[in-house]
Amino acid sequence: MTDVRDTDMMGAEVLDESLWKIRMRLLWRSFKRNWALFSQSKMGVVGVVIVGFFGFLAILHPILMATAWKGQEAIYDPVIGADSVIVEKTVVTEVTDPSTEMSFTEAMITGEFFPEEGMIIEVPIAPAPPNAKHLLGTDPFGRDIFSQLMFGARAAFILGVIAATSAVVLATVVGSVAAYYGGWMDTWLMRQADLILLLPLLPLLIVIGSFWEIGLWQLGILIGILSGLGATAIILKSQALSVKVKPFNDAARVAGGGNRHIIVRHIIPNVLPLSFLFMMFEVTGAIFLEATLSFFGLLSIPMSWGIMINTSHTQGYTLFGLRAWWLLFPAGLAVTLFAAGFFLIGRAMDVVVNPRLRTR
Amino acid sequence: MVRFIGKRLLQMGLLFIVFLTILFFLLNAQPGDISQQFVGNPDIPPEAKEILRARLGLDQPLFFQYLNYVKNVLTLNLGQSFDHFPRPVSEILLQALPRTLYLFLTATLLSYLVGFQTGKLVAWKRDTPIERFTMVGSIILYTVFYPWFAILMLWFFGSKLGLFPLGKFLDPEKWFDSPYTANQVFNMMLLSALVAAILVGAVYWFTHKIVEPKPRQRARRLLLALVAIGMVVFWMVSPMSQYAADIAYHTILPVTTLTLVFYAAITLLTRSSMLETLREDYIFTARAKGVPEKVIRDRHAARNALLPVTTSFVLSIAAVIGGGIVTESIFSWPGLGLTLLNAVTAEDIPVAMGALAFIGFLALVAHLIADILYAVLDPRIRVES
Numbered sequence: 001m002t003d004v005r006d007t008d009m010m011g012a013e014v015l016d017e018s019l020w021k022i023r024m025r026l027l028w029r030s031f032k033r034n035w036a037l038f039s040q041s042k043m044g045v046v047g048v049v050i051v052g053f054f055g056f057l058a059i060l061h062p063i064l065m066a067t068a069w070k071g072q073e074a075i076y077d078p079v080i081g082a083d084s085v086i087v088e089k090t091v092v093t094e095v096t097d098p099s100t101e102m103s104f105t106e107a108m109i110t111g112e113f114f115p116e117e118g119m120i121i122e123v124p125i126a127p128a129p130p131n132a133k134h135l136l137g138t139d140p141f142g143r144d145i146f147s148q149l150m151f152g153a154r155a156a157f158i159l160g161v162i163a164a165t166s167a168v169v170l171a172t173v174v175g176s177v178a179a180y181y182g183g184w185m186d187t188w189l190m191r192q193a194d195l196i197l198l199l200p201l202l203p204l205l206i207v208i209g210s211f212w213e214i215g216l217w218q219l220g221i222l223i224g225i226l227s228g229l230g231a232t233a234i235i236l237k238s239q240a241l242s243v244k245v246k247p248f249n250d251a252a253r254v255a256g257g258g259n260r261h262i263i264v265r266h267i268i269p270n271v272l273p274l275s276f277l278f279m280m281f282e283v284t285g286a287i288f289l290e291a292t293l294s295f296f297g298l299l300s301i302p303m304s305w306g307i308m309i310n311t312s313h314t315q316g317y318t319l320f321g322l323r324a325w326w327l328l329f330p331a332g333l334a335v336t337l338f339a340a341g342f343f344l345i346g347r348a349m350d351v352v353v354n355p356r357l358r359t360r
Numbered sequence: 361m362v363r364f365i366g367k368r369l370l371q372m373g374l375l376f377i378v379f380l381t382i383l384f385f386l387l388n389a390q391p392g393d394i395s396q397q398f399v400g401n402p403d404i405p406p407e408a409k410e411i412l413r414a415r416l417g418l419d420q421p422l423f424f425q426y427l428n429y430v431k432n433v434l435t436l437n438l439g440q441s442f443d444h445f446p447r448p449v450s451e452i453l454l455q456a457l458p459r460t461l462y463l464f465l466t467a468t469l470l471s472y473l474v475g476f477q478t479g480k481l482v483a484w485k486r487d488t489p490i491e492r493f494t495m496v497g498s499i500i501l502y503t504v505f506y507p508w509f510a511i512l513m514l515w516f517f518g519s520k521l522g523l524f525p526l527g528k529f530l531d532p533e534k535w536f537d538s539p540y541t542a543n544q545v546f547n548m549m550l551l552s553a554l555v556a557a558i559l560v561g562a563v564y565w566f567t568h569k570i571v572e573p574k575p576r577q578r579a580r581r582l583l584l585a586l587v588a589i590g591m592v593v594f595w596m597v598s599p600m601s602q603y604a605a606d607i608a609y610h611t612i613l614p615v616t617t618l619t620l621v622f623y624a625a626i627t628l629l630t631r632s633s634m635l636e637t638l639r640e641d642y643i644f645t646a647r648a649k650g651v652p653e654k655v656i657r658d659r660h661a662a663r664n665a666l667l668p669v670t671t672s673f674v675l676s677i678a679a680v681i682g683g684g685i686v687t688e689s690i691f692s693w694p695g696l697g698l699t700l701l702n703a704v705t706a707e708d709i710p711v712a713m714g715a716l717a718f719i720g721f722l723a724l725v726a727h728l729i730a731d732i733l734y735a736v737l738d739p740r741i742r743v744e745s
Contacts, residue, residue, distance in 0.1 A: 195378060197675065198727060202682030203700055203719045207712055210704040211390050231675070288505065292686060295507045296701060309508060313690075318511045319519040319526070328515070332508030340503035 037352045044348020050341030054153045054334070061150035075144065078151035079302045082142035084124030085131060091119040099129075127317065130326055137326035139308070140315040149330050152305040156287055156338055159220045163286035164279040166224025167232055172275045174229060175236030176267045179244050180259070189233065196230035202292065209298035216301055219293070223286045232278050236271055243270040273353045280346030284339040291335045305331045305338075361735070368731050372724050377430065379720045383713060384429050388422070433717050443708040452699060452711060453718050458546045459529060460695035463684055464722070465553070466615050468673075471622035476669060478623075479630025480662050483638070494627065501624035506683055510690040513617045524613040527692035534606050545603045552591065559587045573655070614691040618683055622676070629672050633665040640664070667738055674730045677723050696722075 038044050061078075069076040075083040089102040091112075102123070107115035110123055126142035128134065136145035178189040205222070208214065214222070243249075244267060252262050293299050294306030297314075301307065308331035312318055317327045413419050417428050432438065438449035482494050501509075518526045525531065530542055563583040570576040595601050637643065638661055646656045685697030692698065696715050703711035 195375060198375060198678070198723060199379070199382075200678050200681045200716075200719050200723045202678075202685055203697070203716055206685070206700060206704055207386065207716050210707070210712065211386065284503075291505060292507055292682070295686075296689065298704070309511070313511060319515050321515045321520055328511070332505055332511070335505040335508065336503060339505065343503055 034352050038348050041348040041351055043344045044351075047341045047344030047346075047348065050337050051345065054338050054341070055157070057150045058153040058157050061147065061154060064147075064150070069147075076147045078143060078148040081144060081147070082126075083128075083134070083138060083144065084126055084142050085128035085134070085138065086122050087125050087128075088120050088122050091115045091117060091121060093117060127312075127324060127327055136330055139311055139327060140317060141311070145308070145326055145330055148303055148308055149305070149334055151303050152308065152331070152334060153338070155216060155301060155304045156290070156335075159216050159290050160283035160286055160342070162217060162220030163223040163227070164282035166221050167228035167282045168275045168279045170224065170228030171232035171236045171278070172268055172271055174233040175238075176240045176263050176271055178233070178237045179240035180263050180267060186237075189229075190237070193230050193233045196226055197234075199226070201226060202289070205289065205293060206296065206298060209293055209296075213300045214293075215299070216290075219290055219299060220286065223289055224282075227282060227285065232282065235278065236275060239274045240267055240271050243267050246270075277346055277349045277353050280342045280349060283342040284346070287335060287339050287342075305335045309335075364735055365732060368728055372728050376721060376724055379724070380430050380433055380717065381426070383717060383720075384426050387429075387709075387713060388425075433714075438714040438717075439710040441703075441708055441711045443703065443706040443711065449710045449714040453696065453714050455543060456694060456696045456699045456715075457718065458543060458550055459693065460684060460688070460697060460722070462546065462550055462611070463614060463618065463687065463693060463695060464680060464726075465550075466611070467618040467622060467684070468680055468726075469557075470615070470619045471626055472669075472673070474619075475623040475626025476630050476662075476666070479627040479669075480634055480657065480665070482627065483631045483634030483661075483665075484657055486635075495631075498624040498627045501621055502628060504621070506621055507686045507690060509621065510617050510687060513613065514690060517613055525610050527690075529610045529693055530603075530606050531610070535603065538603055540600055540603060542603075542607070545600050545607060548598075548600055549604055549607065552594065556587060556591050559590075560584065563587065614687050614693055617691075618680075618687045621683060622680060625676070626669065626672075630665060630669055633668045634661055637661045637665045667734075670730065670734045670737060674727055674734070677726045677730070681719060681723055 065073070065076070073081060075081050087099075089100060091104060091107045092101045093104070095101050095103050102110075102121065104115050107119070107121055110121055112119070112121055115121070126138055127140050128138045128142070130137040134144050134146065136149065139145055139148065174189055174193075178186040205219075208222070212218075249262055249266055252266055257265070290299070290301075290304065291306035291309070294301055294304050295310045295313070297307075297310055299306075309318075312324070312327035312331075317324045321328065410419075417425060420428070436450040438453070441447050441449055441452055444452065478494060482491050485491050514526065517523050535542070563580060567576050567579045567583065570579060595604060598604070643656060643660055646660050651660070681697075684695070685701065687693065688695045688697035689701055696718055700712060700715035700719070702708075703715060
């Protein structure tokens with residue numbers, strides 16, 4: 001009984017407030033409820049932390065460029081910056097530690113034509129190991145790895161958002177339309193989805209990337225279209241089918257709602273939670289594709305994590321292993337963690353969207 | 361069943377034509393036409409260009425060009441490579457095809473066989489340290505950025521430990537006086553693997569009828585051992601053995617790398633599929649009537665858990681092919697994927713388009729096989745068709 005009176009009282013109270021405040025409060029309440037469900041899965045929270053960390057990096061880059069690195073663009077720019085870190089090396093006959101010693105021949109190459117044993121020569125090195133000036137060292141061309149990493153985070157977010165949004169918007173519309181109308185429209189859209197599923201995506205993108213100049217936006221939209229008309233459309237259609245048979249659609253039709261009204265107001269809002277979930281998985285896929293394509297050097301993007309891996313691989317530093325760890329690990333780990341973060345969020349959101357998976 | 365396969369074949373044929381149509385559009389959506397790439401030289405008179413265009417059929421209407429293109433691809437008349445000039449494209453691609461097939465088949469089969477078994481056992485041993493370890497390992501392998509993982513494998517096993525070669529699929533020093541070409545040995549290896557697979561299948565098919573589990577297992581082990589001994593004896597006697605061994609040695613690292621990633625995916629999928637199946641009523645019934653646990657696991661649960669796994673195979677073909685390209689590029693494995701990548705960087709359009717058509721065909725055939733397999737496993741589909 002008390003519950004009922006409470007809601008009644010709240011209802012009376014509510015009338016004094018403006019509508020948007022009520023909406024905000026309802027939104028906040030449903031957010032809190034969903035967050036409670038979401039945070040049951042520790043992996044999901046880990047995912048949020050990872051994505052938050054990369055978001056911080058992406059925001060940090062322009063800030064650093066405008067403050068701490070201001071006027072030093074020639075050094076810290078992720079694409080055109082270059083810095084040669086100076087290291088002192090001793091000339092010896094027998095080189096035991098190449099990072100502090102050099103042979104006579106090497107000394108002569110640096111321009112010191114009459115080297116003597118024990119002479120100390122300053123040489124610029126690239127890639128340079130991490131130091132106070134470059135937190136993660138420099139790449140084979142002397143560019144700052146940390147700066148590249150942060151810039152890459154921004155590129156990854158841009159691509160992920162474009163690809164996921166376009167894919168999910170397309171897939172939601174296609175799935176809802178196919179489920180609602182059925183018939184030839186359904187057959188057409190679903191056969192098309194089957195065909196796209198069959199396409200070998202990576203080889204196709206490799207050829208497309210070689211024929212045209214593909215940047216972040218183009219790639220994002222391309223992935224969005226291919227995925228939104230393909231796999232995601234099939235999954236969202238099955239959700240839309242289960243929404244279509246709910247009685248509220250009949251009620252809306254009896255009340256005089258047209259087809260478009262029912263799709264936009266009743267079917268799509270009920271498919272949206274699942275769409276939102278698939279956006280997370282979409283980001284993972286898009287990032288992998290982008291990084292693979294830029295690893296092959298087929299995209300016209302100034303800098304991304306894939307290009308960082310490509311640079312150290314083609315320059316032959318990946319086989320150095322731990323001796324050049326700042327070339328081998330940051331970029332690869334970044335791609336992996338970023339994709340894993342969105343994947344984990346998706347898995348945890350699955351629990352929110354799909355009540356069957358909840359632990360009670 | 362025959363009707364089902366026939367229908368599928370027809371569908372696949374249609375799909376391949378659609379795929380070729382997409383390729384033709386890609387080719388034609390490029391700025392300019394192929395003759396401009398061929399003779400970009402301003403010294404060549406316009407008449408020569410016209411003659412060339414006429415010879416290549418570029419002066420005909422687009423629709424006839426399209427028909428011509430489809431006919432040419434179907435008759436394997438793919439033109440000549442720009443990069444390796446007089447060599448026909450089909451020759452280059454046919455040379456690379458067995459190598460890709462080898463990588464694709466071994467990786468797929470291995471990852472499915474081992475992954476399914478692991479997933480099955482892990483689902484059975486819930487909440488044990490083994491399960492947690494396998495799960496964490498699989499999730500890491502599943503989410504790792506594949507090219508980076510391949511580079512790490514190459515660095516660790518190839519460079520740091522020095523266990524495996526750093527790339528390529530043979531050691532030229534051992535081959536310079538070889539009486540065989542690499543592809544002859546390769547095809548022999550593929551053929552023997554195929555024979556072995558058929559024999560293993562036959563063993564399972566014939567021992568299927570033995571009802572008692574103990575003698576069935578004994579018969580299976582005996583026959584499988586016979587097949588294995590037969591293979592070993594064949595390769596011991598064969599004069600190709602040392603060359604085959606060289607190729608096999610070069611194969612280990614790329615195949616393991618490609619397998620590991622897909623193995624992880626299959627393990628995760630089988631586990632969740634098994635857990636879903638274990639909640640079914642027939643498992644409960646089987647338990648109630650006192651069927652041994654192992655039989656419930658293998659015959660009641662795993663058999664039904666196999667269906668979603670097979671479906672996922674159909675969806676993962678594109679991913680395996682993509683992974684294959686990355687593997688070929690990092691381990692310099694001269695298959696279709698590396699041919700495609702090299703052609704793309706060298707702007708060798710005929711080879712690139714041909715390789716894409718080949719890869720599409722490969723994907724379709726794999727899809728067809730998976731479909732047939734699915735129908736064999738799921739009686740409902742057979743009966744419906």
